[in-house]
Amino acid sequence: MSKIGVGIIGCGTIADVYMTNITQHYENVELLAVADMFVEKAQQAAEKFNIPKACTVEELLEMPEIKIVLDLTIPAAHYTVNKQILDAGKHCYCEKPLALSFAEAEELVKLAQEKGLMCVSAPDTFLGAGIQQSKALIDGGKIGKPVGFTANMTCPGHELWHPNPAFYYKRGGGPMFDMGPYYMTALVYLLGPIKRISCFTTKGRPVRNILGTMTETEVPTTYSGIMEFVNGAVGTVTMSFDTWKSALPCIEVYGTEGTVSVPDPDSFGGPVRMFDGSKLKSIVEAVTEPHPAKIITMVTNQDKCEEEVAIEFPVNPEHRGNMRGLGVSDMAQALIDGRKSRMSESISLHVVEALNAFEESAKTGTCYEMKSTCEPTEAMGKDWALWEVR
Numbered sequence: 122m123s124k125i126g127v128g129i130i131g132c133g134t135i136a137d138v139y140m141t142n143i144t145q146h147y148e149n150v151e152l153l154a155v156a157d158m159f160v161e162k163a164q165q166a167a168e169k170f171n172i173p174k175a176c177t178v179e180e181l182l183e184m185p186e187i188k189i190v191l192d193l194t195i196p197a198a199h200y201t202v203n204k205q206i207l208d209a210g211k212h213c214y215c216e217k218p219l220a221l222s223f224a225e226a227e228e229l230v231k232l233a234q235e236k237g238l239m240c241v242s243a244p245d246t247f248l249g250a251g252i253q254q255s256k257a258l259i260d261g262g263k264i265g266k267p268v269g270f271t272a273n274m275t276c277p278g279h280e281l282w283h284p285n286p287a288f289y290y291k292r293g294g295g296p297m298f299d300m301g302p303y304y305m306t307a308l309v310y311l312l313g314p315i316k317r318i319s320c321f322t323t324k325g326r327p328v329r330n331i332l333g334t335m336t337e338t339e340v341p342t343t344y345s346g347i348m349e350f351v352n353g354a355v356g357t358v359t360m361s362f363d364t365w366k367s368a369l370p371c372i373e374v375y376g377t378e379g380t381v382s383v384p385d386p387d388s389f390g391g392p393v394r395m396f397d398g399s400k401l402k403s404i405v406e407a408v409t410e411p412h413p414a415k416i417i418t419m420v421t422n423q424d425k426c427e428e429e430v431a432i433e434f435p436v437n438p439e440h441r442g443n444m445r446g447l448g449v450s451d452m453a454q455a456l457i458d459g460r461k462s463r464m465s466e467s468i469s470l471h472v473v474e475a476l477n478a479f480e481e482s483a484k485t486g487t488c489y490e491m492k493s494t495c496e497p498t499e500a501m502g503k504d505w506a507l508w509e510v511r
């Protein structure tokens with residue numbers, strides 16, 4: 122089968138899983154070269170994954186056989202590196218977010234359009250089985266019209282596990298810019314474009330221990346937001362690096378006929394759970410005289426009616442682990458098939474605007490009206506079979 126030449130810039134923590142998947146699991150891409158600002162890191166990666174070339178960023182961008190470049194550098198470098206990639210005439214797939222500011226992201230998307238190139242950002246988890254199944258349920262009308270939702274990411278902070286965590290507490294870090302892209306992408310994919318956003322923020326631990334150095338946090342570490350979508354759905358968002366323990370769900374979508382519990386959008390799998398409220402709704406709507414005890418019993422027994430939904434995607438159920446690189450494989454397939462990649466410039470841009478909107482609203486004390494829009498693609502269904510995933 123045809124293979125599209127790929128290069129990677131940034132050989133840090135997340136590069137490992139991309140390199141594993143691209144060299145071992147996605148047959149339509151071929152990893153031809155890797156680069157890093159520290160060339161020795163690129164050399165180590167090339168040795169580990171048997172990649173033909175380790176080089177400087179400039180050398181990688183000069184290779185004509187490379188069509189797609191993955192930017193796996195830190196968020197603060199994304200705008201500059203993505204621009205270099207586009208200027209070199211390559212399609213760009215960037216780790217999240219596409220850029221730090223809306224203006225920078227807009228500029229990149231405009232440049233890509235002028236050059237006839239694709240320029241999108243992670244996450245690709247929305248192409249995974251869990252979000253795909255949730256999308257199929259919502260679009261299939263299983264919960265009726267979406268009315269509300271909640272989206273929550275709570276943890277104590279990434280310094281607990283990341284080998285080089287300082288960037289998480291600088292501009293472009295914090296729970297909204299780091300984890301928000303997973304949640305915003307999933308919500309936009311499931312509910313469509315956002316209309317407006319309000320938010321309050323705080324810093325639970327303004328000075329944190331980053332690998333033995335007490336470091337001032339430059340960004341908020343807890344966000345409490347409210348969003349309204351163009352389709353009318355409204356809901357709450359919590360993003361926190363200040364929470365030791367919580368029982369909040371990752372994402373739940375509440376519809377006129379039921380509820381979908383969407384799995385962690387930072388994962389590719391399930392479980393997806395659904396509560397079919399249509400039976401209860403028809404009983405409640407038929408009530409003509411007061412008999413609260415019966416209704417209250419039914420409502421308090423709701424949990425028993427929630428069911429785990431069998432996941433239909435992907436076709437091969439084994440592919441539910443950490444599939445990072447799926448979006449790159451989709452971009453390569455788009456080039457082969459002459460279509461656009463499923464992660465679109467408009468979603469990547471809309472998400473960058475949303476991340477900044479939470480920040481802007483908190484700073485100004487006003488509600489932010491979104492300027493951009495996007496049109497998410499449908500659930501993939503049997504298109505999964507198009508992927509030659511080993």
Ligand SMILES: NC(=O)c1ccc[n+]([C@@H]2O[C@H](COP(=O)([O-])OP(=O)(O)OC[C@H]3O[C@@H](n4cnc5c(N)ncnc54)[C@H](O)[C@@H]3O)[C@@H](O)[C@H]2O)c1
Pocket residue numbers: 130131132133134135136156157158159162178193194195196198202216217218283285299
């Ligand atoms: N670590 C994770 O688990 C994880 C998960 C999902 C997504 N991400 C995203 O992946 C990206 C990278 O994160 P990471 O954890 O791998 O960071 P990292 O600091 O471990 O690695 C970044 C690498 O990029 C290189 N680099 C930085 N600026 C560069 C430049 N201008 N030119 C060339 N190389 C440059 C660094 O030398 C380093 O090797 C971020 O956008 C992050 O949000 C990380």
